[in-house]
Amino acid sequence: MDGDIAFLQAPPVSPKPTPDPAEQKKPWSHKRRDTDMNSLRSEATRLKAGLQNMxxxxxxxxxxxxxSVDAKTDKVLHDGRRSLHAATTRTQAFVHRRPWQVIGAVAAAAYLLGVLTRARRR
Structure with missing residues (x-):
C-alpha cells in the first residue's frame, strides 16, 4: 500500500533558483537596450528630418x-529717381525764368552761413 501512496504523492518540488543580486540591479537587458537605441536613432532621424524641413x-x-523687398526697393528707387528728375526740371525752369532772384537768394544764404560760422569761431 505504501507503493500506491507514493504514486499519488506529488514529486518533491525543487526550490526556484534565487536570482543573482547583481543581475537584479541591471534594469536594461541587452535586447531592451538595443531596442531602445534603435528607437532613439529613429527618433533622432525623425527630428533631424523635421529640422531640415524647418x-x-x-x-x-x-x-x-x-x-518682395527687392521689388519694393526697386519701386522706391524708381519713384525717387522720377521725383528727383521732376524736381531738377522744375528748379532749372525756375532759375531760367528768374535768374536775379536766385542769385539774390544764394547771396543771402551765403552771407547768413558766413555770419553763423564766424560767430562760432570766436
Whole structure:
C-alpha cells in the first residue's frame, strides 16, 4: 500500500533558483537596450528630418521676403529717381525764368552761413 501512496504523492518540488543580486540591479537587458537605441536613432532621424524641413521653409520664406523687398526697393528707387528728375526740371525752369532772384537768394544764404560760422569761431 505504501507503493500506491507514493504514486499519488506529488514529486518533491525543487526550490526556484534565487536570482543573482547583481543581475537584479541591471534594469536594461541587452535586447531592451538595443531596442531602445534603435528607437532613439529613429527618433533622432525623425527630428533631424523635421529640422531640415524647418530650415528649408525658413530659407524659402527668407527668399520670398528678399524678393518682395527687392521689388519694393526697386519701386522706391524708381519713384525717387522720377521725383528727383521732376524736381531738377522744375528748379532749372525756375532759375531760367528768374535768374536775379536766385542769385539774390544764394547771396543771402551765403552771407547768413558766413555770419553763423564766424560767430562760432570766436
Amino acid at each position: 530650415a528649408n521653409d525658413v530659407d524659402h520664406l527668407m527668399n520670398s521676403v528678399a524678393e
